[in-house]
Amino acid sequence: MMKRLSFAMFIGVAFFMFFSCEENPTESSAKVPELATSEVTEIGRTSATCGGTISSDGGSIVTVRGVCWSTSQMPKVSDHKTTDGTGAGSFESEITGLTAGTNYYVRAYATNGDGTGYGSAMSFKTDDPGEPDVSTAEVSEIMPTTAKCGGTVISDGGSAVTARGVCWSTGQTPTVSDSKTTDGTGTGSFTSEITGLTAGTTYYVRAYATNSVGTSYGSAKLFYIHEPGTVTDIDGNVYQTVKIGNQWWMAENLKVTHYRNGEAIPNITDNTAWSNLSTGALCDYNNDVNNVVTYGRLYNWYAVNDSRNIAPTGWHVPTDAEWTILTNYLGGESVAGGKMKETGTTHWYGPNTGATNESGFLALPGGYRYYSGTYYGVGDYGYWWSATESDSYGAWSRNLGCSGSGVDRGSNGKRSGFSVRCVGD
Structure with missing residues (x-):
């Protein structure tokens, strides 16, 4: 009796294994793409260049590709990402909006109908912030006690500009410890009203901009207050x-x-x-x-x-x-x-x-x-x-x-x- 029962169990198990191993004709054989992440180059304070090479599309067309990055070690497309075309092959990506002096991780990614594949993660650090880059405007509307000047903050140096304006004195290199205006924050152009001047006096004026690193100045402009x-x-x-x-x-x-x-x-x-x-x-x-x-x-x-x-x-x-x-x-x-x-x-x-x-x-x-x-x-x-x-x-x-x-x-x-x-x- 036991022999007949064991034989029947053997037949049942074999029958189950045969049918469970048979390929399902309706199931896709596609896989996520295979790719490698390029080295990170052209690293600046707020940007860098990376990219990748897709060696296999996994049997399904790559519909989107690019790089993704974050400050965590395994960035995903749900973090920051670029979109750089479709299909297999190599591509290059511009990473922007970074913070100066910060460690980042970046991976190439590619998406097909089966999902998203990633290359290995590359780490890099953006350049440390520096002082802003600022230029001084021409002096205009010179009156007996007032004048107008201003400037343009061309770059914040990788750290937010918290103060900007012009400073002036009778010395050739005025600083913010002399007379000054305060005309907003951030990059871009601004206009300053210089007041409290004395007729018959020669003045020098410079635009300035301050961030967490320090204060920088534009070139000095000379002007004379006529009597x-x-x-x-x-x-x-x-x-x-x-x-x-x-x-x-x-x-x-x-x-x-x-x-x-x-x-x-x-x-x-x-x-x-x-x-x-x-x-x-x-x-x-x-x-x-x-x-x-x-x-x-x-x-x-x-x-x-x-x-x-x-x-x-x-x-x-x-x-x-x-x-x-x-x-x-x-x-x-x-x-x-x-x-x-x-x-x-x-x-x-x-x-x-x-x-x-x-x-x-x-x-x-x-x-x-x-x-x-x-x-x-x-x-x-x-x-x-x-x-x-x-x-x-x-x-x-x-x-x-x-x-x-x-x-x-x-x-x-x-x-x-x-x-x-x-x-x-």
Whole structure:
């Protein structure tokens, strides 16, 4: 009886093993991909390069591949990852958004229909953080006690910028222990308002940025706070004045309608009448008095040269030589224009090349009146007379334009209508 029972059990076990070992025709033979992780290269403070090589797709198409990383030793695609194409073969990955001075682990991965396979883990450490990289902007809008500057934090050095601004002093290398502004945090550009300045003083200013490593500085910019003043003409117009070098200049264009002795300067609106003049006259640009507040008036050279004097007492129209003294003081004709022009594009058309107004001259684009009587160039150009005749037909002048930083010296017909700036006696 026992023999028959044992034989029956043997047959049952054999039957079970036969059918359990038979291949299931509906089950996939695919496996996850096989791959290797590349060496980590180009390691910086916040980035690195890695990649991998897929040696087998496991019998199913690789639909996504890349690298994954974390601070744990076995990173997965649920951590940080890149996506770098499909299929087998080699690929390269850019790892970004890292923290400076930190240990990381990275693995190549590849996913097919059966799952995700990984290469071996590679470890690397990002570069330690450094000081920020910062540049200093040009100084602009220089007033008797204030000015504007700023800068750009180009890089935080791998550690968050917690303070930025500008610092200034009368020494050539100001630091944050001198006077300073605080203008936000992080990278990018910023604008700073410099206050508490003293007229007649030369200052140096630098942008700064601070992170956990330390404070770095941009290059130093020099600027001068000019001594302010005023002068009043016979009509009661009050003009701001500025000392540039050893000269006192009006910081506004002349608006006067009378000579110093009280006699009127004729306002000629008709083009034909203007073109036939050989005596002093004035006009408003486009015959529009609303232009006078901003740009002053335009005068022919006969008014400039009149013995009754167009300038206020104690002042005169500058000679050609006095204009040259000014432009030489500001670095020469090739750069002086930018230092004389009002900044921005409120009045000047763009690009207003090189405009800093660091001289305080505040040149405006009042345009001009051609000898034929037509008006031209407001917003584009400013023209100013000198008191010096060039020949029987013309006189020397200076002009500035919106697309250059220089000063042009030229001879123009005496019937032209130009702006006038006066200089102190």
